[in-house]
Amino acid sequence: MALEIRGISKAYGRFPALKNVSLQARDKEFLALLGPSGSGKTTLLRVLAGLEEPDSGEVRFDGEDFLALPVRKRKVGMVFQHYALFRHMTVAQNIAFGLTVRPARERPGKAEIKRRVTELLDLVQLQGLEKRFPSQLSGGQRQRVALARALAIEPRMLLLDEPFGALDAQVRRELRRWLRELHDRAGVTTVFVTHDQEEALDLADRVAILKDGELVQLGAPNAVYEHPATPFVFDFLGQACQLPGIVQGRTLTVADWGTAAPEGAPQGAVQVFFRPDEIAFAPADGAGLAAEVLAVAQRGPDVRIDCRIEGVLMELIGHGPTLPAGVAPGLSVRVKPLRPQVYAT
The missing domain is CATH 2.40.50.140 (Nucleic acid-binding proteins)
Incomplete structure (x- = not known):
């Protein structure tokens, strides 16, 4: 197992966002965190990213104490629902951002950064658009730029927080299959948050279903659909x-x-x-x-x-x-x- 989450709990005041959540993800696995609003899936993702500190529990990645690492050293790429692109930067500058802000001793040379950007433009199928600004792109293209930027730092883990939430249904369907192919080519452990059952079942190797801050079922997409562990899971996964x-x-x-x-x-x-x-x-x-x-x-x-x-x-x-x-x-x-x-x- 690459990722091991053990007994993670997190509360905001009296509201328990996560209650003793434990799960694992294999190396290079695509794991979906699925659940309704308030189920704790985004909080768990933010714990992995270092944006939230849990009240208890531990996270290990490749055997290493992940929570003890400074955020910069976790080598995690994160993609948000609303892209979070820099409007004053070109596509190429946005993709290169994570590399150019590294300390001088860790920063690649200009030629290496340019090579990496060109490689990623090809990977996300945006060749020829490197000089455009985000305002000149469609929603789907902006999300591809956000994914390329997250991959530029060669992350050990890719975290996706409802990445298609701001897109219309047709674009979501088109990008879904492309994202799975991108994951397979990039060869990185991916944790994907969504409330869309079809999206999770179509994309993931395994699906973790959360409700009220608790993990209620974890398994392969077909297994959780065919054998729901609880009435909630049955009802949530379809009519x-x-x-x-x-x-x-x-x-x-x-x-x-x-x-x-x-x-x-x-x-x-x-x-x-x-x-x-x-x-x-x-x-x-x-x-x-x-x-x-x-x-x-x-x-x-x-x-x-x-x-x-x-x-x-x-x-x-x-x-x-x-x-x-x-x-x-x-x-x-x-x-x-x-x-x-x-x-x-």
Whole structure:
């Protein structure tokens, strides 16, 4: 493990921003810190950057006591949401800034700095723009400059704090794949903060999910999505439908529908979660949960189906341009969750 975070806690007055957080990141791993606002993810990133001092706990990087190092010697590159570029400097000057402000004995020569800037312009695909100023760039280009500046110091660790938060959805999607390729080429351990579930699941090698200052789950993107540890994780990682149920032996019962209980399900009263697009429809006399169809709306390649199930309004999703057979407003149908997850109440 390159990065080891052990028992980090941090409070602001009476507000505990981090509560005994421990996790690890492998060498050259892309680790996403995911959670809602106030979950502690940015505070943890700022602890790593040296912008905050924890109340307790330790951080080690390559076996070294990271918190004991002065910020300058940590060799951490950080990228913020709003770029933080110097408006009076050109692209090339912004990228070179971390090198030019080093003490004279540590500062590379002018020729080496120029070579490094040229190399980074190529890496972030901004060749030919080195003489422009930030005001002459698009939002996506400014973020690439910020990334190049962070990489110029050849950091041991790259910290990204919601780097796409100020960009529109289309640019975010375009830069997401590019960022992953950049990480792989740069070969640096990366810690990425986001509240965007799709972004974290698409980019990261592993995802650490935080809630109220605590780590609630850590794992590969597919593992945390397919096997959420808590109802919060299930609900946070995508749309969710929820109903009460009972597990007795190997049988899960929800209302008048019985099915095989998921492996390892707790016994007794449970909360049953399922994804609104992981369902099958059947006629009213078939198997599944009794549902009344209230409305149907086409949404591009999918169909939104508003239903009432056990008195609960739910928005279900049918894939494909055509409605499932027998589904229409005013009709009664059966809805069968294909992969229900259960949690103790």
